[in-house]
Structure formats: C-alpha cells, structure tokens
Amino acid sequence: MLAHLHVPLLKVRISTTNLSLLSVFSLVFFLRNTNSHFNLYVALQSGEYNEYTDAYGFGVMLWEIASRGEEPFRREMNEKGIKTFGNLVPYVLQGMRPRANDNWHFLFRVLMSWCWHPDMKRRPFFWIIWKVLNEYCRLLHRDGEEVVGRMTPEKALDIISNCCVDESKQGERIATFWQTKGLLDEYLSWRKYDEGEDDGSEEEEEESSDEDDDEDEGKGKDKVRDIDIFYTKGPKGASPGQVRYQNSILPSAEPSKKPSSKNQSDDSNAVKEEQAEMLKRIQNLKNKQLTESPVVVEKEQQKESSVATSTSESSELEASLGESQQVKNEQALMAERLQALKQRQLASAGSPDSSLGSS
Amino acid sequence: MYILSEYYHHGSLQSYLRYLFILQYIFNGFSPSFLRKQQQLSWLELMLLAKGAAAGLMHMHAIGVTHRDIATRNMLIDRDGKSGEPFFSFPAKFFINMFVVRVIDFGLAKEDDDVVNLASIAGAPTCAAPESTYKYH
Secondary structure, three states: OHHHHHHHHHOOOOOOOOOOHHHHHHHHHHHHOOOOOOHHHOOEEOOOOOHHHHHHHHHHHHHHHHOOOOOOOHHHHHHHOOOOHHHHHHHHHHOOOOOOOOOOOHHHHHHHHHHOOOOHHHOOOHHHHHHHHHHHHHHHHHHOHHHHHOOOHHHHHHHHHHOOEEHHHOOEEOOHHHHHHHHHHHHHHHHHHHHHHHOOHHHHHHHHHHHOOOOOOOHHHHHHHHHHHHHHOOOOOOOOOOOOOOOOOOOOOOOOOOOOHHHHHHHHHHHHHHHHHHHHHHHHHHHHHHHHOHHHHHHHHHHHHOOOOOHHHHHHHHHHOHHHHHHHHHHHHHHHHHHHHHHHHHHHHHHHHHHHHHO | OHHHHHHHHHOOOOOOOOOOOOOOOOOEEOOHHHHHHOOOOOHHHHHHHHHHHHHHHHHHHHOOEEOOOOOHHHEEEEEOOOOOEEOOOOOHHHOOOEEEEEEOOOOOOEEOOOOOOOOEEOOOHHHOOHHHOOOOO
16 A cells, blocks of 8 residues: 555656656666556557557456566566666567466466567457356356366366457357457467476476376377367368357367267267368369479379489479478378377277266 | 526525535545455456456447547446445445446546547556557657
C-alpha cells in the first residue's frame, strides 16, 4: 500500500506541448534513481495503449500471482547485472520475459506466454482469459488438483481452444486457429529463449517431460508431430483465420492404458482409414513427380544407370533435383509413418487376445 | 455515492463548503505482500483471484475503457457474501467465506474517445508491454 502513497504524485499526464523543463528533470531523476523501489515503478513510456497492452500487464500479474508475490524481472536483473528498468527495455524488446518455474500450473504458464506475445494482436481477449480460468476452476472443483495436474498439455490446449468460441456470434471461433497455434509456438520459443540464455540441458529434459507424457518419442518426431497438428488438418487453400473447426483443433492424447474391447474395432478402422489416406497421398506425390518433372526423372534414371558421373553434372543435377528431393523427403516421411501405422495395427490386432487373456 | 446523495438531500452537507469523498470500505489488499504472506494458497484459489481480476477487466473492455496500469497492487480483495467465490484456506481470523476481486486505480485509465497524449507517464515498466515502452536508445 505504500506504493499508492508515492505513485499518485507522479501520475501527471503531460502532453508534448506542456513538457516543461521540470518534468523532464523529474523524469531523468526517476530513471536514474536506482535505490528507491517505488520510484522505479514509474517510467516514461510513449507508445500504444489498448486492450492488448492490458493483456500483457495481466500476464505479468499472473506471474506475480503464481510466484506468490515476487518481483518480476528481479532474478533476471540480478543475473545480468541490469540496474535500472530503463536498461531492461531492450531485453524485453528482444523477447525476455520473467522466467516461470516448472512447478507452476500449466495453465498459468500457457496463459502468461500467450499474454506476452510480441505481436500484440495475438494476445487473448479478456473474455477468453475469463472463460478459460472459469472452466479450469470448474474442473478443479469437480475433479481435484491431482486429476487436473495429470492432464496432458494437448488436452489443456484443447480445453483452451474450446473456450475461444464466441457464443454471441453463433459459435464462431474468434480466438481462432492461429491464436491457439501461436499459443504453443510462443510457449516453445519462450522456453527456447530461456534455454539459450542458461545452457539448460536439464530444462530441455523437463520440457520434454512437460510436453509429452510418453517419453519414448524422440525430439525430431516431436517436431514433426507438432507440425502435423497445426498444418495438415483442415483445408489447405483457406487462410487460418477463415477456417472454422467444429471439432477440437488438437487431437486428444493417445491413451496409454489398455483400451476397452469396444473401442478397439473403431481404432483399427481408424487406422485403416489413415493408412488408405497415406497411400493416396503417396500416389499423389508420385503423380506429381511424374507430371511436374519428367526430365528430372529421366536424368535420375540416367544417373542410376551410369554410376560414375562427373562432379559438374552432379552439381547441375542437384540444382535441378531440388524440388524432386523435397518430394522424395515427403515420400520417405510418409513411408515411415505407414510403417508406424502398420506396427500400431499389428499391436492393436495382438492386444485383444492379451486383454482377453488377462481379463 | 448513495449515502452522499442521501445526506445531500437532507441538507447536512450544504453547510460544509468542502469536498467529501465517501468511499467503499474494501477489506484487504491483493498485493505482493499479501501473496507473500499467504504461501499456502492452492492453485485453485490463485486461479480464482486471477479469474476475478479478469472478470473486472473484461467488463472494462466491454464498455470501452482500458486500464493501462494492471498490476497486483491495483487489485483488492473484498468480502461479498452473495456473489463471491468461496475461499477455502484463508486464515480463520479474517473471517472471510466469500470474496470478490475489485479493480482500483483508474488514474491512468482511458476511454476509447479520449485524445491520446503522445507522452504520458503510465504504469510500472515491468508490467508494460514492449510496444508501449519508451525507446531509450
């Protein structure tokens, strides 16, 4: 409450015409005075102020709540030897944010990073924040902290994206695909910034454990899966703002427990459908390759036939094969996925016997 | 304000030629020091605090006012028996069962129709967005 005694004296609006010498002097004094904590809370700021900047402030407030009353940026300033908040500004512009602890609730971390988006139009509206918090409070009331804490991040993001529906506009999803995509992207990039600063190999491990409950998957596969979540779903031609998803954006996490016998038939059907889609895609890709670059294919065949080729020819070929290599890479990816799907199918085919035997 | 107008109608305030501010009594500050004292708060309660603040700011944005100085020191906890949220692990000596979060300090708040000052002193630099900070360099 002491801050309130100090601050109102300083909160004087000055326009450019009224900017007198005294005010400039006082501002310099505020910026230079590092001893007093309360004076530092006031700084000269010029720029935009709208609901989006309010969302940023709310993110900092969430950090203060989650840290239970610590000062934001205090740790960072101590580590880097920053003495004034004025010197902090370029770091913030680069993307530095108060660091979150991994013990904190996932929702707090995600909401913070969403509110701290460098592009202000990607920050959430307050009705979305309220809806998300309301939904989470309801879940915590109903299920308790342990159940909610065990929830996978994907499920949590699914809940958040479901809260982004504007009911006044007939269920239109306002916070949209790209906002929820930016949510996870921003969370990851923010973590990356932290890791880059502190050589955090431990943090990476923690992040992987946070992001995925099943830790068997490698990091490369994780990246591929993230891209799959956000890019391969939905029509390709439409811009993300126009796309409306009736179902959830993110797929629900794969059940690690034994599935029931009723669901297994559905699962196997789904796997078959996926397989059929994959085959179609591969065929399309092959057709594409044939139609788009017949010359390249001929060159490839020549290359295969004549094993020993000169370096100049190979360099020319590489330049021309750039596109076809991309297609090939995609094809290889598809083949890998097909294999994985087959393995899954085999596993699902094998599991009913085991489940029956166990039961 | 209701009490003020009532007194005014009775004529008791007309003789005093001075301004009187009759303000609502609000129970407790929802400040960093408060949060530091209450280390045992669960995530649900912290989430309820954040939700109350978000509700107030949602209403402000709905009527077209931006606060421009959001921080924990500008949020207060008030007791409200009717429409508040339950507060479980609050110490018994405070005797609070239901609470509601109140947003205060509209000294820097701005309506949409206001003329924007090019230079204005606002808020804490830690809580200010990067695009609203003054460029020092």
